[in-house]
Amino acid sequence: MKKPIRARIFNFFFKPSSPYPLAFLRISVALLLITQLLWLYKSLPLLYGHQALIPWPVSQAIMGNYTPNIEWVAGYADYLHISPDDVLWIFIGVYLFVLVVFLLGIFTRVMAVLVWALHYMLVNTGFMSAYGVESFAHIILFYCIFMPVGNAWSFDARKGNKQADNEWNTLSVRVLQLHLCIIYFFSGIEKAVGIQWWNGEAIWRTLMQDQFKQFDMSWMAYYPWVAKIICWSTLLLEIGYPFYMWGTASRKYGLIAIILLHLGIAVFLGLQLFAVIMIIFSVAAFGKLKPRKALGHSGAAAQKITESSIIF
Structure with a gap:
């Protein structure tokens, strides 16, 4: 006897399943973004620096004053007595660190929010060099904020024993x-x-x-x-x-x-x-x-x- 349509729809969306596809998504996108950083390492100042192909004041004027970018962080450079170029490398260092922590699945949801925000700022700063990979990475990172991507293959899963179908x-x-x-x-x-x-x-x-x-x-x-x-x-x-x-x-x-x-x-x-x-x-x-x-x-x-x- 066939199940009622309502039950079939409910099972389609909510029948418990494996956490591993989402863990694969988290690990893969983190590895991809780390690879992208290492790939572009020598070109980062040219793409995202203060005097890049599109300087910060120009990109800020194009994107709008309310669009977060690295220049927002650079506004505090004078207080820290560091140069705008130093701000870029500090930003890249923090972004890389957060990506690694996200990859390992430590405080996964918090790291997902931070990776998404830092990636958004980076893309807005060098928007002229952005293409499909940035768009889809941003979409996936946004999903990672809300989806249980840390329930397997992560330190969070080991600590909370979350490796179960749900x-x-x-x-x-x-x-x-x-x-x-x-x-x-x-x-x-x-x-x-x-x-x-x-x-x-x-x-x-x-x-x-x-x-x-x-x-x-x-x-x-x-x-x-x-x-x-x-x-x-x-x-x-x-x-x-x-x-x-x-x-x-x-x-x-x-x-x-x-x-x-x-x-x-x-x-x-x-x-x-x-x-x-x-x-x-x-x-x-x-x-x-x-x-x-x-x-x-x-x-x-x-x-x-x-x-x-x-x-x-």
């Missing part, structure tokens, strides 16, 4: 899933409106731009059908995302296809960090992190999680 894990993952479905579906629809994604011009123009060009792809001019197939495949993957990701049989192959799509973006467009954060987002939402359990007898506790692995 309804808040399920609700959080459903929010991630619905958000991704909206993003991909409407991104595909927007692309499909223009002729460039049907005649292959969109991918041709992108691959030939100096800012994205990683290889000599001029040979595609002699094989226009290659560009068309790439464009059509992208449309199919993005518009079809909500449909094949909700199908139990098709989800595994759809997730693999999305991962391959973003790996292609990383290799051929040089947008490695953007590709990685989109893979993280999809794997956390639709890849299932299933704990393996080992039996161990210690009083009343008979089972303990010993290791985990990603399965689809």
Whole structure:
């Protein structure tokens, strides 16, 4: 006998599930942002410094006086007798420290708020260099404030014994899933409106731009059908995302296809960090992190999680 619709909807959003997808999200985004800092280490003054490509007074004027940025902190530099450049490096040091603590899952929710706020200030300061990776990182960090991302693979979980299935894990993952479905579906629809994604011009123009060009792809001019197939495949993957990701049989192959799509973006467009954060987002939402359990007898506790692995 089928369950009533109301019960099925309730189970869909609140049936207890594993905390591991959210823990994976926390760890992955923290590692990505730490990697981004180390990657850009030599360019940080050029991107975010007092006399950067876009100096602080200019960025403040563009973004508005009520938009938090590093210049807000620099206002206290005179009291501390330090230079604006020193303010930048102190800010980066604090940001890096908070990211590491967040990664380890110590005072996870508090650290999530701090990481989100510091990341927001950093992006506002160097907004001219920001692109998709900053936007999606900011979205994920915002979710981390409210979602139980510290309930597994964290010091908080060890101290509070939170490594258990619960309804808040399920609700959080459903929010991630619905958000991704909206993003991909409407991104595909927007692309499909223009002729460039049907005649292959969109991918041709992108691959030939100096800012994205990683290889000599001029040979595609002699094989226009290659560009068309790439464009059509992208449309199919993005518009079809909500449909094949909700199908139990098709989800595994759809997730693999999305991962391959973003790996292609990383290799051929040089947008490695953007590709990685989109893979993280999809794997956390639709890849299932299933704990393996080992039996161990210690009083009343008979089972303990010993290791985990990603399965689809």
